[in-house]
Amino acid sequence: MLQVSVLKEQTDLVLAGLAKKHYPNAETEVAAILDLDQRRRQLQTEHDQAQAEANELARQIGGLMKSGDKAGAETLKARTATLKQQTKTAAEELTQVETSLQLALVKLPNLPHSSVPAGRTPADNEVVAEHGPKPELPPHALPHWELIKKYDIIDFELGNKITGAGFPVYKGQGARLQRALINFFLDEARNAGYEEVQPPILVNEASGYGTGQLPDKDGQMYHDAQDNLYLIPTAEVPITNLYRDEIIATEKLPIRNAGYTPCFRREAGSWGADVRGLNRLHQFDKVEIVQIALPEQSYGILEEMRAHIEGLLQKLELPYRVLRLCGGDMSFTSALTYDLEVWSAAQGRWLEVSSASNFETYQANRLKLRYRAEGGKTQLLHTLNGSALALPRIVAALLENNQTEDGIRLPQVLHSYCGFEKIG
RNA sequence: AGAGAGGUGGCAGAGUGGUCGAAUGCGACGGAUUCGAAAUCCGUUAUACCGGCAACGGUAUCGGGGGUUCGAAUCCCCCCCUCUCUGCCA
Numbered sequence: 001m002l003q004v005s006v007l008k009e010q011t012d013l014v015l016a017g018l019a020k021k022h023y024p025n026a027e028t029e030v031a032a033i034l035d036l037d038q039r040r041r042q043l044q045t046e047h048d049q050a051q052a053e054a055n056e057l058a059r060q061i062g063g064l065m066k067s068g069d070k071a072g073a074e075t076l077k078a079r080t081a082t083l084k085q086q087t088k089t090a091a092e093e094l095t096q097v098e099t100s101l102q103l104a105l106v107k108l109p110n111l112p113h114s115s116v117p118a119g120r121t122p123a124d125n126e127v128v129a130e131h132g133p134k135p136e137l138p139p140h141a142l143p144h145w146e147l148i149k150k151y152d153i154i155d156f157e158l159g160n161k162i163t164g165a166g167f168p169v170y171k172g173q174g175a176r177l178q179r180a181l182i183n184f185f186l187d188e189a190r191n192a193g194y195e196e197v198q199p200p201i202l203v204n205e206a207s208g209y210g211t212g213q214l215p216d217k218d219g220q221m222y223h224d225a226q227d228n229l230y231l232i233p234t235a236e237v238p239i240t241n242l243y244r245d246e247i248i249a250t251e252k253l254p255i256r257n258a259g260y261t262p263c264f265r266r267e268a269g270s271w272g273a274d275v276r277g278l279n280r281l282h283q284f285d286k287v288e289i290v291q292i293a294l295p296e297q298s299y300g301i302l303e304e305m306r307a308h309i310e311g312l313l314q315k316l317e318l319p320y321r322v323l324r325l326c327g328g329d330m331s332f333t334s335a336l337t338y339d340l341e342v343w344s345a346a347q348g349r350w351l352e353v354s355s356a357s358n359f360e361t362y363q364a365n366r367l368k369l370r371y372r373a374e375g376g377k378t379q380l381l382h383t384l385n386g387s388a389l390a391l392p393r394i395v396a397a398l399l400e401n402n403q404t405e406d407g408i409r410l411p412q413v414l415h416s417y418c419g420f421e422k423i424g
Numbered sequence: 425a426g427a428g429a430g431g432u433g434g435c436a437g438a439g440u441g442g443u444c445g446a447a448u449g450c451g452a453c454g455g456a457u458u459c460g461a462a463a464u465c466c467g468u469u470a471u472a473c474c475g476g477c478a479a480c481g482g483u484a485u486c487g488g489g490g491g492u493u494c495g496a497a498u499c500c501c502c503c504c505c506u507c508u509c510u511g512c513c514a
Contacts, residue, residue: 044474048483055443055483058495062442065494073494080494247471368472378471 001105001212001365003380004037017111020327022120029104036101043097047090054083106215110362112327113299113336119326125339126326131310132319134343135401143346144396145277147403148174151424154278154395166267166282173423177398177410178285180417181391182260185287185312189258189388192308194289197259199238202229207241210367212333212359222264231264235288236385243292244367247378253371254293254301258388261286278392279351286390290383292369295360298382299336302358305386306338309354312389317411318397319343321350335360338386342393346400351393356386399423 007014007030018026057080064073117126148154153174159167170178186196208214208230213221222231232238239257248255263286274280289308293301306322313320325337334357341350361380364370370378402409407424415421 041474044483048474051484052482054494058493059443061494065442077494084494 001362002108002111003361003365004033004101004105007033008037014111018108020112020116020118021109021330022328023109026108029108033101033104033108036097036104040094040097040101043090043094047087047094050083050086050090054080054087057083109332110335110359112330113358113360115324116330116336117324117326120328121326122329124326125323125329127321128324128338129310129322130319131314131321132317132343134319135345137345137400138403138405141346141400141403143277144344144399147399147408148277151408153177153423156277164282166280168278168281173418173420174395176418176420177395177414177423178391180414180419181389181394182285182287184414184417185388186258186260188308188312188315189287189289192256194256194258197239197242197257199235199242199259199261201232201238201261201264203232203238203241204229207237207244210241210244211237211363212366213237216332219268220266222266232261233265234263234385234387235259235261235286236290239288239290240292240363240383240385241367243369245369247370247372248292248381250294250371253381254291254297257290259288259290261288263390274349278396279347281392284390284392287388288385289388290385293382293384294371295379295382298358298360298384302336302338302356302384305356305384305388306340309340309356309386309388313340313342313353315411315413316394316398318394318401320353331355331357333357333359333362335362342397344393344397344400346403347396351397353393353397354387354389357384359383359385 002014011030011034014030015026018030057076061073061076064070064076117124119125142150145156151173153170153172155169155171156165158169159165162169190196202224205214205228208221213230213233217233221233224230230237238261239259242257243255262283264283265281267280267282289305291301291305310320310322320340320342323339323341325334325339330337337355337357339352340354340356341352343349344351360382363383364380367383369381369383371381373379398410399408402411407422409422410418410420
């Protein structure tokens with residue numbers, strides 16, 4: 001959530017940013033917010049003044065009662081009624097205005113960083129790096145959804161039977177490969193200085209709200225109505241919310257956490273072409289890295305996170321490229337996002353396997369996540385996160401890119417983690 | 425899940441209708457003492473919002489929400505959470 005103070009003091013900058021994100025009606029909505037804020041201040045002042053008078057009267061009544069002047073107390077009591085009414089009216093209107101203000105504010109996306117390219121669609125994303133040669137495939141190379149059948153390592157039919165579409169069952173070497181990748185990613189994160197955490201995978205409403213999934217993407221999360229809990233779409237949600245409502249001591253910054261969790265996404269409305277096999281699932285595994293940092297450090301840290309993720313892909317010997325997302329393609333809450341895509345050789349396309357973002361203060365504002373700046377004032381921190389990495393598409397690329405006549409050869413780095421060197 | 429107890433400042437812990445934002449202790453910070461340190465002593469030590477250039481003033485907050493009252497940490501109702509016992513269970 002953007003800060004009203006920013007809307008007020010840097011209106012032009014805000015409007016330019018919203019335009020880059022292709023947010024419609026920005027001018028009207030920002031103006032409405034500023035009006036609401038003005039009204040809010042006014043009502044707050046009215047309320048406080050009436051309340052202050054009422055408090056003063058109550059104090060006087062207290063004094064009179066103590067000294068036994070009952071009649072005097074009664075006289076003063078008579079005067080409290082109107083004040084009480086004034087306070088009540090102001091408070092009610094204040095609540096209304098605050099609610100409207102909140103609703104309007106929450107609708108605005110984060111402002112893009114100055115380096116974010118203009119543009120509306122994925123075609124406008126900027127390729128900032130490309131690494132590794134694309135492999136030569138043997139004749140009759142298969143896409144991963146054929147390979148998993150051939151080697152019987154992932155079973156979609158079984159998943160259909162016990163749950164539904166998009167919930168595959170990993171078997172044998174497929175299951176072991178999953179476990180190996182998770183361990184590899186977690187070990188790499190630990191070596192890079194991230195503390196491992198294992199959070200709950202169900203979160204409450206406040207958490208969904210804190211990181212911005214709610215109210216925006218309500219329909220994209222699985223929801224348990226009985227207990228009003230949400231299955232997490234990413235470990236970003238529980239891990240970042242660990243620090244909700246906190247004032248973090250600067251010497252503890254930056255906070256670095258890594259966590260493995262399954263992730264659940266309803267993916268309502270996003271089933272079209274290109275979703276075969278492992279390309280898009282309702283449940284998948286991911287290791288996520290999260291950092292909480294001082295504002296002046298956050299962009300350096302984003303680069304560091306990107307380098308960490310690139311390192312993982314290099315160790316896995318996968319060809320990849322890095323995109324800087326354009327204003328129209330980046331997420332609602334992000335200020336700058338790098339997407340990392342691996343080359344899926346048999347499909348002949350790039351698959352997104354990671355997304356690393358700096359949210360600046362957008363999440364922190366909702367989370368009330370602060371530090372104490374020079375002079376003792378509290379200031380909002382910056383939050384960042386990245387996938388390091390999401391498994392299914394990594395598996396897809398590993399299978400497709402490394403297929404040979406006699407099985408699928410796994411990269412060196414996974415041998416000890418898997419306990420085998422090839423599948424099949 | 426049932427019965428009972430309880431949720432107060434960074435922590436511990438008083439306070440059961442009237443200057444209570446809240447005693448006291450610990451911790452932290454600043455200062456004095458010291459060559460330096462420990463000990464000791466003095467002081468400071470929440471957050472948000474409103475007004476103000478500021479100094480400062482005001483309002484709210486004692487798990488959350490609502491109510492009673494001139495006045496609520498304190499009384500009433502609902503919800504959440506924690507602990508103990510019983511039951512169930514990986």
